[in-house]
Amino acid sequence: MAEKExxxxxxxxxxxxxxxxxxxxxxxxxxxxxxxPSDEERKTWKEASFVFEDGSLEISQHPAxxxxxxxxxxxxxxxxxxxxxxxxxxxxxxxxxxxxxxxxIAKSG
Numbered sequence: 181m182a183e184k185e186x187x188x189x190x191x192x193x194x195x196x197x198x199x200x201x202x203x204x205x206x207x208x209x210x211x212x213x214x215x216x217p218s219d220e221e222r223k224t225w226k227e228a229s230f231v232f233e234d235g236s237l238e239i240s241q242h243p244a245x246x247x248x249x250x251x252x253x254x255x256x257x258x259x260x261x262x263x264x265x266x267x268x269x270x271x272x273x274x275x276x277x278x279x280x281x282x283x284x285i286a287k288s289g
Contacts, residue, residue: 183235
């Protein structure tokens with residue numbers, strides 16, 4: 181049951197991220213990751229990660245300098261391990277692909 185609820189919550193978080201600029205939402209074969217500013221001054225950033233295998237969801241907030249470090253770590257360490265990566269920074273079509281994957285889980289969960 182938590183998997184379905186977490187998937188639904190991740191959908192909401194991704195839509196929230198999409199409304200903020202700059203933001204990044206990406207998907208690998210294993211998880212979806214989002215990072216976006218949570219205030220107008222961009223001093224605080226929200227990070228969310230949803231894992232497909234177990235439906236786990238992690239949400240955290242960080243100061244901007246930590247958020248930048250987390251993003252660099254994600255791009256330089258985690259992503260190179262995956263062949264199939266979808267990155268939706270300003271492409272709604274790519275974002276919809278990510279949302280559709282999560283919606284499948286939210287429905288079947």
